[in-house]
Amino acid sequence: MSVATQHVLQVRDKIELSDIERRIFDRLLASLRHFNLQTQVRVAGGWVRDKLLAKDCYDIDIALDNMMGTEFAHKVKEYLVSIGEGKDVRGDGKIKSNPDRSKHLETATMRWLDMQIDFVNLRSEEYIKNSRIPSKQSFGTPEEDACRRDLTINSLFYNIHTDSVEDYTKRGISDLKSGRIVTPLPPKATFLDDPLRVLRAIRFGVRFEFTLDEDLKVAAACDDVKDALAAKVSKERIGKEVDLMISGNQAVKAMTHICDLTLFWNVFSLPPVFKPAISDGCERLCVAYLDTAWNLIHLLKESTFKDKERRFLLFAALFLPLKNTTYQVKKAKMVPVVNYIIVDSLKQKGEDAKMVLDLHRASHKFLSLIPCLASNEDLQPDDVDWMRGLIDDVSIASRVRVLTGFVLREIKDLWRVALLVSILLHPIGINDTEDESSQLHKRRDLFNRVESSIIKLGLDKVWEVKPLINGEDIMNVLQLKEGPLVKEWKEKSMAWQLVDPSRTTEECIDWLREVNSKRVKLE
Incomplete structure (x- = not known):
């Protein structure tokens, strides 16, 4: 059976909600009615993808078509308080935007019913020439927002009003079924918007055992994207992606992709004052050791x-x-x-x-x-x-x-x-x-x-x-002052103790005295 056929069998036609998910969405819709808010509420991205793949997901990203995420999150919490459920809400916070580091949206976040829920508005962006930092942001349509996402499989929406999946790139579901990692826009434009998407493409590719699109691989390896990865993306975000790869189910494949795309020393960057040359093929040797370790773990x-x-x-x-x-x-x-x-x-x-x-x-x-x-x-x-x-x-x-x-x-x-x-x-x-x-x-x-x-x-x-004797015992018996010699004798006494675990403190003191007596005679 081919990989593509496997994915066709695994992708659901309709999302099946758990009781908790249904309760959350019911409360979101009730909040709209309670405050007479005229906005469409959709779930975006990873939750939709995972639900279609019949996988559990505990992070829900809510996208709003004409309302800021922070404003709606406050309304939701206010409504929950009014019906006696506000005490269950945790971490009603805000993550600020940082365009210089390719984080363009302000996000409201809360934890409720063991689910992490983020709220953000759909966006449309305009860029000045030679820059991928938005010069203008405004509320966008679902189509505009979907096209600004990292991958087609992450650009799907679930409309909680109609209980339906929306595929505005026209290929999110087909790429999910065929097991392909593709960007909604031309890959270079998508990567220059947020260069971290290169690593996300790799991580999702190996996580689901999907195939990286050839145009995507060419764009990921180009110098412009490498330079942008260094200049625009914080090291914290890179480190988080790497940690997720190492902790994931296909760490070796992830590092192999990073090597194949000539990104290894961009990700694992060396000190700027580093002088010794790294030998050619060192990164391949790194991955080879990782591969052997990975296989041994599983053996x-x-x-x-x-x-x-x-x-x-x-x-x-x-x-x-x-x-x-x-x-x-x-x-x-x-x-x-x-x-x-x-x-x-x-x-x-x-x-x-x-x-x-x-x-x-x-x-x-x-x-x-x-x-x-x-x-x-x-x-x-x-x-x-x-x-x-x-x-x-x-x-x-x-x-x-x-x-x-x-x-x-x-x-x-x-x-x-x-x-x-x-x-x-x-x-x-x-x-x-x-x-x-x-x-x-x-x-x-x-x-x-x-x-x-x-x-x-x-x-x-x-x-x-525990050591049978301490530094004070050694100083007393050997008539030493505190210093390197005491540390040396602490190690020697531990070696003596390790020879036979049944030895006692009194025997250790006697041994020290004997050693000291021999030392005095030699002097």
Whole structure:
């Protein structure tokens, strides 16, 4: 069965309202009658599309033909209060327009009956030459408003007066049935109006597994649209679209489209003072790591990663080729490029950047431990470059447990995520006869062996283990002042503790005294 045929079968001829949706629309119509308002009320965009595809939608965008959204929203709330239902309304707010950032409409918003409801007027816009910022906005007809929307599948209206779907572009329903991503106007004009629509086209295309129109792809890749994406669209809006893609059901396809349309470094922009050249094909390598991570996630048990963990994993995988790349700021300070991309280019939280960088660091440490954890080999001090002398006095048999414990104490409950990132980097001995599926199964099996080994060592939740002694104990026993040496001995005492979890505080103090006695004799 073809993709197009599948969509024909899935698209409904008529919208079926839930009880809550019917109640909301009844109250909107009652508000019109109560205040004798002469305006047509339509639902626009995504809700109409999703209802025709028999999908649930909890965001309702109301479009009014001759009335501002804020004015009507106030009337609706006033009516609800008058009939004793106003207490259920939350967040009666307003989102201001920002034409410089391609947000042209002021929107009123409220939450009612677990539905997010936005109110806005239909619009008609006029532009001055060489600019896509409207020089004039006025109330528009449904046809004018539909043509100013991002995609034909998002330009449909549902008229709550007539209980009917309205397709003013004359192709919204047919594109929905045939599974095509098309703009109502010529794509370049649509994208220059709001360049974020390029990313929205990609996101909706992969979400519904629709085909991007060829003219749309040409326009999306042109320099004018790329320049407009940088100049007109806030990083917050770009970051939100990327986050929705990464959290969606087709993250790899979305990033592949971004690569194919040569938009990767426009979306994941590098620091303006960045000097080291990014190697050709780096973006393809980024997507290749993402692809492997995505496939491994689906090969592993469904319960292995929660949604938050999966998000961090995919971002960490996507930026793996850049994990050692830094740039200079303020004299000699070197900052990871990945931090810049997440915080400055995508405007995500600093905590997100820190977590991705922590995963990269932890995966590097896991790499040196994987052979021992997977096959119970002994670990030699020369096998790890990050031990900082932690295992000098630890028996060979306990070294893997101690160092693995330190890694897990650093990364805590995201250790499985860090482990999988390291599995992406670990060589698995591929031969010429193996296909991609066989290689993925090898990596899956390696992950399972290492995970099982860590659990058998009793290290899951090891980050919750409290140190037997603190810095004050160390200073008292070793006659030290607070400083780097105390921190070093805290780590050594934790290594001693990790060797055998049954050890006690008294034994740890005795061990410290013994160490100190030997140190004094050497002096």
